[in-house]
Amino acid sequence: MSTAATYKPTKQDQKAPFEVPVISVNGELIDEKLLSEELQYHPAQDAESAIQKAGQALVIRQLLKQQLKESATEIDDEEQAFQDLIENNINYQEVSDEDCQRYYEQNQAKFMTAPIMEVSHILLAVAPDDIEGRIEKKTVAEKLISKLLKDSSLFTDMVIEYSGCPSNKTGGSLGQISKGQTVPEFERQLFPLDEGIYDKPIESRYGYHIVFINKKIDGNQLEYSMVSEKIHDYLNVRRHRQAVSDYLYQLVEDSTIEGLELKLEQDNIFFG
Structure with a gap:
């Protein structure tokens, strides 16, 4: 069966004159060169989709940089500073054993040995x-x-x-x-x-x-005690991701972004 080709810019593409949008975040322009370079990290089915993904990643990064600047945070490692900023601004409740048991009971087919x-x-x-x-x-x-x-x-x-x-x-x-x-x-x-x-x-x-x-x-049903730790970790990661998504979404909502319409689905809001 044939599959749709995936667009991945080559070095020649990066020098090619395909048009990139002029994007600004709260009045600060994103360098077009940065956007052209960022494209290589966001393969997609076409150039438009690649530009959308690359532009969104840069917008999120710019918003985080602005937050760090406002808080006068000293930055030795930018990536670590981003992570620390996010962790300090999100809030979510750890899952309880009752949450895990409920998930187990509602998804028992996921916790069976393979036939x-x-x-x-x-x-x-x-x-x-x-x-x-x-x-x-x-x-x-x-x-x-x-x-x-x-x-x-x-x-x-x-x-x-x-x-x-x-x-x-x-x-x-x-x-x-x-x-x-x-x-x-x-x-x-x-x-x-x-x-x-x-x-x-x-x-x-x-x-x-x-x-x-x-x-x-036939596969056998695994007892809750055998999978409770796995469920606990999975649900906590899911809650953490949602909390990060909510924080980044709010940053976008509180900002003025021109040149790019962000598409803030759960899967693509994260930077990098």
Whole structure:
């Protein structure tokens, strides 16, 4: 499958005359050269998106510099000064054990050991961008599955005749599979299944798979005591990130920024 190209400026791009906005933060201009240099740290699908990300990062940094200047803070290490400023201006409540237990109860599926599947398959191989070929292979797969559902003993012979996977030399066996061992799109469809021949072909980037689940060992629910520390750390990090985001958002709201419209989603408000 083809994916969208990612824009990443080259050295030539940085010298190229593509237009960069004139940005000011509370009346202080951001050097256009800084913006051109910052682009290399913000790859995106197009130049406009890269400029948006780079400009926003520089605006946030400029706001923090202005805050440090107002507080007359002596700066030896600018990055550390930024971090100290943020930490001194955010406030959030540490999660309680009740918060963690509630999260565990509402998300128990996240705290299970991965199932183990013993799987054999027939791969009807076809290129990701061969649309007509994929339609044809899916039709063939459906016909073969129909025969297997009536007589599963045909599986080994079909592996030899049809499978384009190296496992065709071992009866189509993929051995024992746990999560993370195969491509994601295959696993998403495979792991919810029960033992036996699956009555539909599974599509992946490699083609269509006819799967025979020989054995399935379900994952086990982990007890709260085994994951409480992990949940505690995760929720605290999430609260900390939200507190930082709120602080930076307020700085932006209290400032006059010209030349760039900031997009203050959680994922891109952070500087650097």
